[in-house]
Amino acid sequence: MSRRPTLDEGDELLARLGSLTAQARERAELQRSRVELALALQRGMLPRDLPDAPGFRLAVQYVPACHGLNVGGDWYDAFTMPDGRIGLSIGDVQGHNIEATAFMGQVRVGLRALASVTGEPGELLARTNELLLSLGSDLFATCTFMRLDPATGILESARAGHVPCVWATADGKSGVAEDEGGPPLGVLAGMTYPVTRYRLTEGGVFVLLTDGVVEGPTLSVDEGLDQVVRLAGIAAVAGLEAGSLAAAVLKVAARVGHEDDAAVLVVGHDGPRARVPRMPPQPSAVRLPPGRPRRDGV
Template sequence: MSRTAPTDDGDELLARLGSLTAQARMQAELQRSRVELAIALQRDMLPRDLPVARGFHLAVEYAPACYGLNVGGDWYDAFTMPDGRIGLSVGDVQGHNIEAAAFMGQVRVGLRALASVTSEPGELLALTNDLILSLGGDLFATCTFMRLDPSTGVLESARAGHIPCVWATADGKSGVSEDEGGPPLGVQEGMEYPVTRYRLTTGGVFVLLTDGVVEGPTLNVEAGLDQVVRLAGIAAVAGMGAGSLAAAVIKGAERVGHEDDAAVLVVGHDGLDVQP
C-alpha cells in the first residue's frame, strides 16, 4: 500500500496556498500603488499658493483618505479672478478611487476656466454643471463656490448639493449658513443655483469644509457642524488666526470615525483697508 499520496496532497495544498498568497500580495501592492498615485494626483492638482488681500487671511488644511485602500476626491481652491475679487471653492466628488481623484481635477480646473467667463457664483456653477454633463461619465460632485470682494468684505455664495458653511463674528455670534443651494454638479442639465450674500465683518471668520470634516460613523453631520461652530466662535472672540482655526477644525475631523477626505478653507478678516 502506497504511503506517498498524503505527502503529495500536502505538497499540492501548500503550492496552491503559496500561489494564492503571491496573487493576494500582488493585488494588494497594485491597489496600494493606485492609492498612492491617486493621492499624488490629488496633491498635484490642489493649489500651492493662496491669494493675498490686505485685510483678509486665507488658510487651508487637507487630509487625504489614506486609510486602507480608499482615496477620495475632495478639493479646495482659492484664486484671484479677472475682476479682482477672490474665488473660493470646496467640493467632494462621488466615489473613492483614482477616477474620483481625476474627476476632481476636471471640476476644479473647469471652475477656474469658467470664472474668466463669469465670476457670479450661481452662473459659474450652472456653467460648470453643463460642462461636466457635456463630457459624459457617471460621476458627480458637490461644491460650494464663493466670491469675496476684498474692498467691501461681501461674500456671495452658491452651493451645489454641498454641506453648508460655518461663520462667526468677533462679538460672539456664530452659526451655519442658511443659503438655499441647488443640486450636485453633473446630475441634470439646466440647473439654477441661488446666490446668498454675506458680510464678513472685522474679526469675523468664514469656514468652508467638506463632509469628511463633520460626518462619519461616530458623528452625524449636525453634531459635526455644531463642533465647528463652537471652534469658529471661540476663534473669532479670541482673535485666533485663520491658520490656527483651520488646524483646529481638521484636528476635529479625527473624531468622525471614517476614511474619507477632509478639506477646510478658512477666510479671516482683520479689518484693514475695507470700505464701509
C-alpha cells in the same frame, strides 16, 4: 479512518498556498500603486499657494482619506479672478477611487476656466454643471463657490448640494449659513443656483469644509457642524489666526470617525489691523451683521 496525505500531496498543497500568497501579494501591490497614484493626482491638482489681499487671510487644512484602499475626491481652491476679486471653492466628488480623483481635477479646472468667463457664483456653477454633463461621466460633485471682494468685504456664495458653511463674529455670534443652494453638479441639466450675499467685517471668520470633517459613524452632520460653530465662535472672540482655526476644525474629523477626505478652508478679515507689522499675520474671521449673517439675494 481518515487517510493521511502523501508527501507528493503535501508538496502540491504547499505549492498551491505559495501561489495563492503570491497572487494576493501582487493584488495588494497593484491596489497600493493605485492609491499612491490617486494621492499623487490629488497633490498635483490642489493649489500650492493661496492668494493674499490686504486685510484678509486664507488658511487650509487637508487630509486624504486613505482608509484601506479608498481615496476620496475632495478638493479646495482659492485664486485671484480677472477683476481682482478672490474665488474660493470647496467640494466633494462621489466615489472613493482613482476615477473620483481624476473627476475632481476636471471639476476644479472647469471652475477656474469658467471663472474667466463669468465670476458670478450662481452662473459659474450652472455652467460647470452643463460642462460636467457634456463629459458623459456617471460621477457627480457637490460644491460651494464663493467670490470675495476685498475692496468691500462682500462675499457672494452659491452652493451645489454641499454641506453648508459656518460663520462667526468677533462679538460672539456664530452659526451655520442658511443659504438655499441647488442640486449637485453633473446630475440634472438646466439647473440654477441661487446666490447669497454676506458682508465680512473686521474680526470674524467664515469656514468652508467638506462632509468628511463633520459626518461619520460617531456624529451626524448637524452635530459635527455644531462643534465647528463652537470652535469658530471661540476663535473669533479670541482673535486666533485663521491657520489655528483651520487646524482645530480638522481635529473634529478625527473625532467623528470619518472614512472620507477632510478639507477645511478658512477666510478671515483682519481689517486695518492687517496693515500693522506684527508676528506672523493674525487672520481672524468673518464678521457678519448683528444677530444673523446678512443674506441678500443676487
